Amino acid sequence: MKGTTATVPYIDLPMGEDVILFPEDSEDHFPIDMSNQNLRQYSPFILEVVPPKINMADGSQHEQNKFLKSRNASLPFSSPLNQANTPLPRSRTGLSDFTPQLSSLAGSPINASSKSRSRSNLGNTIEAVSPAYTDTDNLIDYAIQYRALDTLPPIVFMINPSSFDVSYNAIQSYQDQTRYGFVFQRWGEELPTISISCSIGAFIAGYKGDKGPNGLTHTARKDSASFRHLMAIFSVYRNSAAIADRIGRSRAYQAVGRQAIHYDGQTWEGRIESMSYTLEESRQNGGISFDLSFTVYNHKFNDPMEAIFVERLKNLNSSEEVR
Amino acid sequence: MAKIIKPTFNSHLDEYNKALNKRPVYFDIIHPDGVTSLLGDLRLVCHVNPTQLSFSYQKKVSRSPTIGGWIETYWGDEPYTITLDMSTGGFIRVFSGLSNTTGPVNSLQQERTATVGMPSSSTYGIDLGGNRRETLAYDKYLDLLSLFHNNGSIYDSRGYVTLQGRIQMNFDGGQWYGWFQSFSVSETADSPFAFKLNMVFQVEREVHGVRTQGGDFR
Numbered sequence: 279m280k281g282t283t284a285t286v287p288y289i290d291l292p293m294g295e296d297v298i299l300f301p302e303d304s305e306d307h308f309p310i311d312m313s314n315q316n317l318r319q320y321s322p323f324i325l326e327v328v329p330p331k332i333n334m335a336d337g338s339q340h341e342q343n344k345f346l347k348s349r350n351a352s353l354p355f356s357s358p359l360n361q362a363n364t365p366l367p368r369s370r371t372g373l374s375d376f377t378p379q380l381s382s383l384a385g386s387p388i389n390a391s392s393k394s395r396s397r398s399n400l401g402n403t404i405e406a407v408s409p410a411y412t413d414t415d416n417l418i419d420y421a422i423q424y425r426a427l428d429t430l431p432p433i434v435f436m437i438n439p440s441s442f443d444v445s446y447n448a449i450q451s452y453q454d455q456t457r458y459g460f461v462f463q464r465w466g467e468e469l470p471t472i473s474i475s476c477s478i479g480a481f482i483a484g485y486k487g488d489k490g491p492n493g494l495t496h497t498a499r500k501d502s503a504s505f506r507h508l509m510a511i512f513s514v515y516r517n518s519a520a521i522a523d524r525i526g527r528s529r530a531y532q533a534v535g536r537q538a539i540h541y542d543g544q545t546w547e548g549r550i551e552s553m554s555y556t557l558e559e560s561r562q563n564g565g566i567s568f569d570l571s572f573t574v575y576n577h578k579f580n581d582p583m584e585a586i587f588v589e590r591l592k593n594l595n596s597s598e599e600v601r
Numbered sequence: 602m603a604k605i606i607k608p609t610f611n612s613h614l615d616e617y618n619k620a621l622n623k624r625p626v627y628f629d630i631i632h633p634d635g636v637t638s639l640l641g642d643l644r645l646v647c648h649v650n651p652t653q654l655s656f657s658y659q660k661k662v663s664r665s666p667t668i669g670g671w672i673e674t675y676w677g678d679e680p681y682t683i684t685l686d687m688s689t690g691g692f693i694r695v696f697s698g699l700s701n702t703t704g705p706v707n708s709l710q711q712e713r714t715a716t717v718g719m720p721s722s723s724t725y726g727i728d729l730g731g732n733r734r735e736t737l738a739y740d741k742y743l744d745l746l747s748l749f750h751n752n753g754s755i756y757d758s759r760g761y762v763t764l765q766g767r768i769q770m771n772f773d774g775g776q777w778y779g780w781f782q783s784f785s786v787s788e789t790a791d792s793p794f795a796f797k798l799n800m801v802f803q804v805e806r807e808v809h810g811v812r813t814q815g816g817d818f819r
Contacts, residue, residue: 279725279726279727318726319726319727320701320702320703320704320726320727320729321701321702321703321704321726322703322705322706322725322726324706324708324725326708326709326710328709329713428713432708432710432725434725439788440789440790440791441787441788441789441790442787442788442789443785443786443787443788443789444785444786444787445783445784445785446746446749446750446783446784446785447782447783448749448752448780448781448782448783450780450782450803452680452780452803452805453680455661455676460680460805462765462780462803462805464752464754464762464765464780465762466762467750538708538709540706540707540708540725541703541706542703542704542732542733542734543703543704543706543732543734545706545709580706580707581704581732581734583734583740585735588694588695588696588731588735589696589730589731590696590730590731591696591697591729591730591731592728592729592730594727594729
């Protein structure tokens, strides 16, 4: 299992106009990966993008209603105007599922039944789109971005983190003083946070030509597998699974998904809140460290941990067990 | 497994077995009445004792200057905490010894509908048929994490706290009642095959005996 050194699908993700990453390729340069594949095989560390649910707000409400209906439970906080048997007034199918949540400055609203009123040049795709929503260009760009996120390959860390700290904090108080002592109040827990410290490998790259960065050198930074890997992670952090308004160029995000970490039989869904890395003189040739801070929205143990007996490990070189 | 890889402590009763000469740190969940154990005879015994138990006490005093001098207002004691630094103990697995293998993971892509451009497999890593989660130390760590999440609360069906009990920490005859404030787990490259744990325990009250016989007053 190779670590992620590809950058193409990641740097193409929208990440605002403050950060511009662009392909700058040279056929003569090639990255060299010196990391140990076995370590990744035995303990893979994966960072994945989870695209926003289609119509996330309505969708999750629909799921909730479906669940409550299956239990014959009444809908919490339902309005008398919004009958429980039809929680979603609109039916959504096909491309019309891709609906921006926010309008933008781009173009005028479209009306599929009246093509003359639409300023979009994107032709017949408009027919596949519900006329109830904003302009076609936005809608199509939404679909393109969604598709990019949906098919984005997860990032396989080339080197596992050097530290992985999960922190849980209770929301409680034991500060209010009375004549007879302090009063304890408890409301639950904060969202867990994960602090991750990682290193990337050395800056090693090959060069096919006569003169150019070759081997372990600081000038091989851009070409090295390790720095490409870092840029892939940076792109995922910067994009943050958000669908941006690329047409209107506003900073209003139309939908925001999540990121997920898969490790140790567990999945943490949430968001990378911060990222930092330092290029320093003492590590000119690579091996630089970077830190991620991740807030957890959902934590799942995928391993049922139901094994009653501990089995022998498999021998990877044969079908027999290790003796 | 327990017969092959023995834990440090058999149970919380080790404390009372003079032949063993052991003092385990163990936890209990106390009913909202403040007295009754909710666990019956069961106790959560730490797989290994904390490396550090830090007690920090603080007085609650306010002082304000006046023209004639200082006024001290004495309110008693601030609520205090115990910080527990501990290790999970080594992840020692039968058939493989110390293990840091975490096993394969699945990405969430298999749950989505899009197929074009997806990797052919959503599984990453190799299944060796075992991992570090199949160890006593990892199991005990998860128990401790569960105890933190419970924190003596009694929840209703929607997950809201309805009644609040307490956690009781026991060590060497002493009892500390209170609640966990935070729990952090750290996996670092400089201490492989184990996690470092840090817990902050908010103390409501503590009860422990002190030897009184003998002594010298001079």
